[in-house]
Amino acid sequence: MDPISQGVVGAAFAQTAARRTQLATMAWYGAFGGLAPDLDVLFQSPTDPLVFLEYHRQFTHSLVFIPAGAFLVFLVLRAIASRLALLQGLTAFQGYLACLMGYATHGLLDACTSYGTQLFWPFSDARIAWDSMPIVDPLFTVPILVLVIAASRCKRRWLNWCACGWMLCFLTAGWWQHHRAMEAAEQVARNRGHEPTRLTAKPSIANLVLWKAIYEYDGHYYVDAVRVGTQRLWYPGARVAKLDLARDFPGLQPDSVQARDVERFRWFSDGYLTVEEDSPRIGDLRYSFLPNEVNPMWGIELNLNDQDEHVAWWASRRTDGRIRRQFVRMVLGLDGVSLDDDQATPP
Template structure:
């Protein structure tokens, strides 16, 4: 999830664990714990693109990281803060839950997390986008209400608990129900159009859980369709050819296989100005209403010093400006 959401979650968890004893300091250190796992994006700057992608949401988003580093961070905080009756074990417990809930939340996004590192298994439930105001804003409001109360005030704990409950209901009940409903709609549409397919993957579009996208794999192409819960017209699908033959000269390259593994097999190739691009389909197109628009994550493949490298295609601000109005219009139904 985005940084603000992880800060809010970490802060609320910190308050739940130690708020009665240390007040807003629990919120502060919980917020810090909620941001620490994403430091892997900074580490990734020192590596090539493919390695940086593999690192992201890897070790720092694992159970192992939380277990190893929570006592270390807890000990450091105990040397900084001096509250009666609060030991390094209390601070370690706060840090553990702040660190651990971060990847638990990220597991619900499309990218997922390697929660069980070092095992090569990424959890990605794909029932919420990385930025979802309906999840974050109510959560933030209740947290602010809690912060304004004294640590001994019963209403402080009540407000914080309400934030955790409301956000959890949305994340764990509402969004999976919407995902299941959308999946059924896509499945019905494929059956009615006599489309045979190998597998299907659904996810919410940016900033909402009203409009959903499906990737459907067929023998020679991927079909992509959108469905809003306000739709009144049948679902239509557009085809994205796999173009796997374009990569024949490098099909045995280990770096290419790393990209394929990262994409979980949801990928196509395309050519532009004599350059070969690897397109990761899991995150959709830049323009929700233009099936021919570029994919959000597309990598230019080229040989450098005898090694295959991947360079992410740069996205411009106009891409986002074009996306949001069209996204809102499509959310309201076809």
């Protein structure tokens, strides 16, 4: 998730082990512990853009690294504590415990998103993605932040427990909404007479009601949006061909650097890849601003004239007024096709 969410969740969890007079200090240690795993963004290569994808949410986010990662954070904070009053007043055990509790939340919270987190590194390189939370959601983060600050200033532990309660309720709601979105996506496939090879539903940005549904059928990906509020709504989307290197890039040598890079990107994106029409670009279907559109936010670009060089990375996150207005209308439940009656017909 975003850094602010990671910091406040780490702070809230660390506060559960604090005395009333230590709530603020424990929160700071927990917040830094919660933020620290994302320092893996520093692992980059000027010649290989996929190094970042391989190392982000890798060993720093794994379950086995939590004690060591927390200890490193504690050592840094302990070294500067004499200069910062907000870090003073804890024993070594209390400081490490707060860092440990904050650090432990990070990988698990990231695994709730759809990006993928290597929780079981080095035993497995599987990217765990429970698809139950958007990467950014102020409705989740802001109440926790307010309650953590209030608990620290007022020295009231019950405010911290309210923060943890809100966190638990929101995560539970995410799991339930994901279940409902999967059911809606399955119904969309049935409406078209399809039996998907695989199907997934991922939350759109900053909400738990509008979801991106992707399923694979007969060599194509079908991308739709489903809204799971009091009424289930369907926003029909697009169909695109699944990436086939032999068909889409017949000149790509199987043992070339770029062919291996495509496989690395396929692993990162869980195989949800497609090719832009008349372009050497391969996009990650999982992410687009409008959940029923095939308009990837990022991907790789091949150069078949120099296959021994690494692929190039591209990103496109621009939006315009039309896209923003359409997104808001979807979130509000306007213009969709109802899935709660027999009138939902395939486009």
